[in-house]
Amino acid sequence: MSDRLPLITATKRGLYCPPGDFYIDPSKPVQTAIVTHAHGDHLREGSARMLLATPGLGVARKRLNDARNIVPVEYGAPVTLGPVKVSLHPAGHILGSAQVRLEHDGEVWVVSGDYKRQADPTCAPFETLECDVFVSETTFGQPHFVWPDTAAVVGNIVRWWHINRERGKNSVLFCYALGKAQRVLAEMLQHTREPVHVHGEIGTLVEVYRAAGIEMVPTQQVTATSAADLRGALIRATPTMTRSSWLRRLGMGARAFASGWMLLEGESRRRGYDMGFVVSDHADWPALVSTCQESRARRILLHHGRTDRLAAHLVGLGLDAAALGGD
Numbered sequence: 660m661s662d663r664l665p666l667i668t669a670t671k672r673g674l675y676c677p678p679g680d681f682y683i684d685p686s687k688p689v690q691t692a693i694v695t696h697a698h699g700d701h702l703r704e705g706s707a708r709m710l711l712a713t714p715g716l717g718v719a720r721k722r723l724n725d726a727r728n729i730v731p732v733e734y735g736a737p738v739t740l741g742p743v744k745v746s747l748h749p750a751g752h753i754l755g756s757a758q759v760r761l762e763h764d765g766e767v768w769v770v771s772g773d774y775k776r777q778a779d780p781t782c783a784p785f786e787t788l789e790c791d792v793f794v795s796e797t798t799f800g801q802p803h804f805v806w807p808d809t810a811a812v813v814g815n816i817v818r819w820w821h822i823n824r825e826r827g828k829n830s831v832l833f834c835y836a837l838g839k840a841q842r843v844l845a846e847m848l849q850h851t852r853e854p855v856h857v858h859g860e861i862g863t864l865v866e867v868y869r870a871a872g873i874e875m876v877p878t879q880q881v882t883a884t885s886a887a888d889l890r891g892a893l894i895r896a897t898p899t900m901t902r903s904s905w906l907r908r909l910g911m912g913a914r915a916f917a918s919g920w921m922l923l924e925g926e927s928r929r930r931g932y933d934m935g936f937v938v939s940d941h942a943d944w945p946a947l948v949s950t951c952q953e954s955r956a957r958r959i960l961l962h963h964g965r966t967d968r969l970a971a972h973l974v975g976l977g978l979d980a981a982a983l984g985g986d
């Protein structure tokens with residue numbers, strides 16, 4: 660097996676499969692792209708053909724100007740691209756997120772895409788796949804990244820909101836529009852049924868999630884609402900709004916950010932927020948390690964983030980691990 664050409668290689672346009680002549684999450688338009696999910700650094704305009712897991716179709720349509728080239732593929736359903744058998748499997752990252760399983764000449768590779776192992780009421784759970792070679796992302800590939808229980812963190816978000824409300828202040832919780840926003844709104848059902856105000860793109864994507872049957876607390880779209888109307892409210896907004904006139908019109912209030920990066924000491928203040936809540940849609944360090952082990956792969960290839968740290972740790976555990984090579 661060792662003299663085989665790699666089934667996946669890193670290129671300037673992204674991960675490429677030479678025998679199948681297709682890319683995974685290419686950075687530039689290509690003939691055939693497999694798109695693991697609809698986040699902006701994975702789904703890009705312009706490829707002639709984009710294969711994407713069916714549950715992510717609604718979200719992708721909202722994110723693309725031209726979605727005609729999308730080919731929806733059911734989880735687990737094999738598609739043949741040249742001599743390569745390809746299938747998509749849940750990655751537990753956001754609605755419709757997928758790992759890519761490739762089978763060629765008796766060899767199986769799995770490309771994780773972004774993934775997490777924590778429970779998430781807004782998407783199908785990560786599916787453990789055994790393979791010969793596992794290509795894993797390592798966004799949070801350092802040992803201090805260990806996530807707290809998200810349900811407990813969301814309980815703290817609700818308490819933070821209610822305390823601010825008692826003080827007559829509004830609360831703005833910033834986070835990425837796709838995935839994180841909806842996950843927190845779904846987890847909030849354990850604590851409250853009160854409506855939450857959602858800004859712009861978050862509101863649009865909440866509707867897509869609702870159409871997919873995902874239950875969340877009631878939401879109200881805000882655009883140019885006056886500050887007085889939102890006294891005591893919880894408002895969800897994207898980080899791009901932090902310096903907007905819209906936010907200034909809300910007046911004084913509490914500002915927080917929800918992200919895995921909030922685990923870093925002082926990170927919320929550095930970014931100009933009063934508070935940070937640790938909520939991540941990526942695998943933390945223990946989940947990266949256990950997922951690599953559970954793949955039972957004879958070789959682990961890492962990309963995205965601190966590959967060196969995780970590679971060294973996995974080698975210490977007796978696994979064959981390295982950063983993903985390319986041309």
Ligand SMILES: [Zn+2]
Nearest residue numbers: 696698752773
């Ligand atoms: Zn992502």
Ligand SMILES: [Zn+2]
Nearest residue numbers: 698700701773
């Ligand atoms: Zn990503």
